[in-house]
Amino acid sequence: MGSAVRLTSAEAYARALELLPGGVNSPVRAMRSIGRDPVFVVRGEGAEIIDVEGNRYVDWVMSWGPLIAGHAHPEVIAAVTAAAGAGTSFGAPTEAEVDLAAEVVERVPSAEMVRMTSSGTEASMSALRLARAVTGRDRIAKFAGAYHGHLDGLLAEAGSGLATQGIPASPGVTAAQAGDTVVVPWGALPDGELAAIVCEAYPANMGLVLPPEGFLSELRARADETGALLVFDEVITGFRVGRGGVQERDEVSPDLTILGKVIGGGLPAAAYAGRRELMERIAPAGDVYQAGTLSGNPLATAAGLATLGVLDEAAYERLDATTERLAAGLRAGAADAGVPVQVSHTTGLLTVFFSEEPVRDYDDARACDTDRYAAFCRGMLDRGVYLPPSQFEAWFPSLAHSDAHVDRTVEAAGEVLREL
């Protein structure tokens, strides 16, 4: 099916450039920072994607995190297909939304109630509105290099696509919005009268930069001392670094949690969650307004439930083993080739920083050799391995990645690193 004559990626991109700003619907897909045109994808199978020209790649992007079960996982597809057959959206409650909320509450230690949204950006925006309503304060502290979605107030010193393009703050953000944001280096404790301290519990949008020992507990204490709410953005880490995210793994309890990606299993869903007395401020239980035509959409809810359904203890052991094998192989390959790198990893997340020094914060990440990363990334693409086309992103191992995928990746990396 489809048209008999298929465009090449270059032709598809030329057409896209006429119709979509930068040829893409989200900046980091464009591959500009590695000096390449993007690959146009036609299908995904497990841990692999196939482009319009029929080239096959081992995929370490995995839609930037949602596909922890792999592309087109049979149980996810069956659940979405069944849901679609029963109607794609009602704008009225369904039992499956309550089932998904129950799964979140059961897994995420600090979550007692959940509100679903369609994107992580919306969930961040709404959680911060709630924090401001609860505390009666305006200012929010965020960390340099962290990305919480494209909401106006949090674009300052943001990671991900802004870091990739070197955009320190976006035009179009009002002075008042920027003035309500305090940016702190990762590893430092924010001061002052704040509505919220928001952090990526394990920052992954400047590449993966794990917190210093005990830092998340220090943040908890600082929030308590100053009357701020502690908000963990677990859009990436939630249901990925472990069943209950970072908060379960590191035993630090935030007031509010932002969730996304895995919760929608590859369809548009996200959520924010927290203690009952906070969440009951949300309309219609309370006075803080937030709504969404497609929030809790039946297809997204079905995909999320099916994805969480495959995430048992054994799944996390496997994901951890896969990530360990990948990290060890990449470290050994870089050492062999004499290329200085820092391989940062945790269960289901990894970044290869081209740096001689450990990467502890956004300044360290920005000091990495991004030209070398770009050359590495291009070389890997040429060998059928699809990596995040930016130094300021994490790789996303999944349950579909086999040892063979890891070994193929490590072998290709060894070749490319020796050529650098």
Ligand SMILES: Cc1ncc(COP(=O)(O)O)c(C=O)c1O
């Ligand atoms: C930590 C984090 N928070 C929030 C977001 C925003 O989510 P979305 O892209 O669904 O709006 C992202 C997206 O990558 C993210 O990585």
